[in-house]
Amino acid sequence: xxxxxxxxxxxxxxxxxxxxxxxxxxxxxxxxxxxxxxxxxxxxxxxxxxxxxxxxxxxxxxxxxxxxxxxxxxxxxxxxxxxxxxxxxxxxxxxxxxxxxxxxxxxxxxxxxxxxxxxxxxxxxxxxxxxxxxxxxxxxxxxxxxxxxxxxxxxxxxxxxxxxxxxxxxxxxxxxxxxxxxxxxxxxxxxxxxxxxxxxxxxxxxxxxxxxxxxxxxxxxxxxxxxxxxxxxxxxxxxxxxxxxxxxxxxxxxxxxxxxxxxxxxxxxxxxxxxxxxxxxxxxxxxxxxxxxxxxxxxxxxxxxxxxxxxxxxxxxxxxxxxxxxxxxxxxxxxxxxxxxxxxxxxxxxxxxxxxxxxxxxxxxxxxxxxxxxxxxxxxxxxxxxxxxxxxxxxxxxxxxxxxxxxxxxxxxxxxxxxxxxxxxxxxxxxxxxxxxxxxxxxxxxxxxxxxxxxxxxxxxxxxxxxxxxxxxxxxxxxxxxxxxxxxxxxxxxxxxxxxxxxxxxxxxxxxxxxxxxxxxxxxxxxxxxxxxxxxxxxxxxxxxxxxxxxxxxxxxxxxxxx
Numbered sequence: 405x406x407x408x409x410x411x412x413x414x415x416x417x418x419x420x421x422x423x424x425x426x427x428x429x430x431x432x433x434x435x436x437x438x439x440x441x442x443x444x445x446x447x448x449x450x451x452x453x454x455x456x457x458x459x460x461x462x463x464x465x466x467x468x469x470x471x472x473x474x475x476x477x478x479x480x481x482x483x484x485x486x487x488x489x490x491x492x493x494x495x496x497x498x499x500x501x502x503x504x505x506x507x508x509x510x511x512x513x514x515x516x517x518x519x520x521x522x523x524x525x526x527x528x529x530x531x532x533x534x535x536x537x538x539x540x541x542x543x544x545x546x547x548x549x550x551x552x553x554x555x556x557x558x559x560x561x562x563x564x565x566x567x568x569x570x571x572x573x574x575x576x577x578x579x580x581x582x583x584x585x586x587x588x589x590x591x592x593x594x595x596x597x598x599x600x601x602x603x604x605x606x607x608x609x610x611x612x613x614x615x616x617x618x619x620x621x622x623x624x625x626x627x628x629x630x631x632x633x634x635x636x637x638x639x640x641x642x643x644x645x646x647x648x649x650x651x652x653x654x655x656x657x658x659x660x661x662x663x664x665x666x667x668x669x670x671x672x673x674x675x676x677x678x679x680x681x682x683x684x685x686x687x688x689x690x691x692x693x694x695x696x697x698x699x700x701x702x703x704x705x706x707x708x709x710x711x712x713x714x715x716x717x718x719x720x721x722x723x724x725x726x727x728x729x730x731x732x733x734x735x736x737x738x739x740x741x742x743x744x745x746x747x748x749x750x751x752x753x754x755x756x757x758x759x760x761x762x763x764x765x766x767x768x769x770x771x772x773x774x775x776x777x778x779x780x781x782x783x784x785x786x787x788x789x790x791x792x793x794x795x796x797x798x799x800x801x802x803x804x805x806x807x808x809x810x811x812x813x814x815x816x817x818x819x820x821x822x823x824x825x826x827x828x829x830x831x832x833x834x835x836x837x838x839x840x841x842x843x844x845x846x847x848x849x850x851x852x853x854x855x856x857x858x859x860x861x862x863x864x865x866x867x868x869x870x871x872x873x874x875x876x877x878x879x880x881x882x883x884x885x886x887x888x889x890x891x892x893x894x895x896x897x898x899x900x901x902x903x904x905x906x907x908x909x910x911x912x913x914x915x916x917x918x919x920x921x922x923x924x925x926x927x928x929x930x931x932x933x934x935x936x937x938x939x940x941x942x943x944x945x946x947x948x949x950x951x952x953x954x955x956x957x958x959x960x961x962x963x964x965x966x967x
Contacts, residue, residue, distance in 0.1 A: 632674075809844050820834050
C-alpha cells in the first residue's frame with residue numbers, strides 16, 4: 405500500500421533506515437554492553453613474578469590442612485620443596501611446578517601487551533596469585549593433589565621443529581609404592597598441550613563417585629584499556645549443541661551448575677581463550693565460579709571477575725583412571741580454533757548464524773589472504789573497500805538509476821496524490837498503473853541495498869573484534885587498528901566524506917536535514933570505534949563519492965546533443 409501522505413522516494417527511505425539500523429548496532433555494542441557488577445572491598449592482585457615457586461610453596465604451607473599433612477607423611481615425603489620446569493616452543497613459554505604438578509605461567513611469544521608504549525612483553529594468560537590453574541579435585545577431598553609434591557621426568561624442554569612434541573611426567577607416590585601421574589605433552593606448532601591423569605586400580609585411598617577438572621584461574625586482561633576488555637570476560641562451555649556463556653554470577657548462585665554433556669569448557673576475553681577439551685572422558689556437568697581481583701587501567705584501578713570453568717567426570721571405585729584432556733591457551737583466531745574440530749569457533753561473535761556469519765567467515769579468510777600479499781592491515785582495509793565497492797557497483801548503478809527514474813515520475817505522482825487525496829484506494833490503483841505504464845518497479849531501488857546489508861554487518865563484526873587487527877599498525881600515529889584513533893583524525897575525515905557523499909545522493913528538499921545530521925551522528929559514534937572500522941567506513945565513503953561522480957557524469961552522446 406502506498407501512503408498518500410508520503411512524498412519521499414522509497415529507496416531513499418530504505419537507505420536511511422539501513423543507516424539508522426547500522427547506527428543502532430554501533431551504539432548498542434559500544435555503549436550498552438553489560439558491565440560487571442561492582443562489589444565492595446576487593447582483594448588486590450599483584451603482578452605475576454617470573455618464578456612463583458617460592459610463593460606457591462609458602463601458600464601451600466600456610467593453607468595445608470591437618471589431614472593432608474598426615475597423608476603426605478604416610479607417603480614418606482618429609483620436605484615440601486618445589487621446582488620449576490620450563491617448556492618453550494616457537495609459540496609459547498610454559499612454566500610448570502612440581503608442587504601439585506600444575507601450570508604457573510603461560511606466555512604467548514607472538515602476542516604482546518597493548519600498552520601506551522610498546523614493551524614487546526609477551527602476554528600471560530594466567531592471572532597473578534591464582535591458587536591452581538588445572539586442578540583435579542576428587543569427590544570428598546580424599547587427596548588434595550594440588551598440595552602434593554611431585555617429581556618431574558625432566559628439568560626443561562625446548563621444541564624448535566614443526567611436528568616435534570615432548571612429554572613431561574609428574575609422579576606422586578603414596579606410601580612410596582602407589583603412583584599418581586600427571587603427564588603434560590607439548591607440541592611445537594600448537595597453542596595447546598595435553599594433560600593425562602593416571603591413577604592405578606589398586607590405589608589404597610578410595611576414589612569414589614567423580615572428580616572435577618577444568619580451568620580454575622580465570623584469564624588476565626591483555627589490552628591497554630582493561631576496562632573495555634572486561635566486557636568480554638566470561639566462562640564458556642559447549643553443552644551438547646548449545647554454547648553457554650556466563651558473564652555474571654550472584655553470590656547466592658555460586659557455584660553455578662549446568663547439566664548436560666560437556667564437550668569443552670573454559671574462559672575467554674575479547675581476543676584470547678583458555679579452554680579444556682575432554683578427549684577420553686565424558687563430563688556430565690558444567691560448573692562455574694568466580695573470584696574478584698584488581699587491575700589498573702591508564703586512569704583508574706578497578707575490580708574484574710576471574711571465572712573458573714570446570715566439569716564433573718564420573719569414576720568407578722577400584723577401576724584405573726587414564727583420562728586425557730587437551731588444553732588450548734591461545735588467540736581467538738577463527739581458523740586456528742576451528743582446526744580442533746570440537747566447535748570452539750562457535751564462541752566467536754560473528755553475527756547471525758545463517759545470514760551474517762557465513763559472510764563474516766569469508767571476509768576473515770579474504771582479509772588474511774590479502775594480508776599475505778600486502779602485509780599492512782590498513783592497506784588491506786583500503787583494498788577491501790575498493791573490492792567491495794567494485795563488486796557492488798552494478799547494484800549501486802541500478803539503484804541510482806531507479807532513484808533517477810523515481811524523480812522523473814515524482815511530478816506525475818504528486819498530481820495523482822492531489823487528485824485522489826480523498827480516495828486512498830483509487831490513489832494506489834492509479835499509482836500502480838503509472839508504474840506499469842512507465843515500466844518502473846518501485847522495489848528495484850531497494851533490492852541492491854538489501855543485498856549489501858549482510859556484507860555490511862559481517863564487516864562490522866570482523867573489523868570490530870578480529871584479533872588480526874589487534875596491535876596492527878597502519879600509518880603515522882595509528883599504531884593499533886583495534887583501538888580508536890587517539891587524535892580523532894580518521895573520524896573527522898569520515899564525517900567530512902560522509903557529508904559530501906550525502907550531499908551528492910540526497911536531492912529531496914524534505915531530506916536536506918539528513919545531510920547534516922547523519923554525518924555528525926556517525927562522526928560521534930566512530931570517534932570511539934576501532935580505527936580499522938572507521939578507516940573502512942571512510943574509504944567506502946570516498947569510493948562512493950567517486951562512483952557517484954562517474955555514474956552521474958554526462959555521456960559523450962549526451963554532450964553531443966547539448967552542443
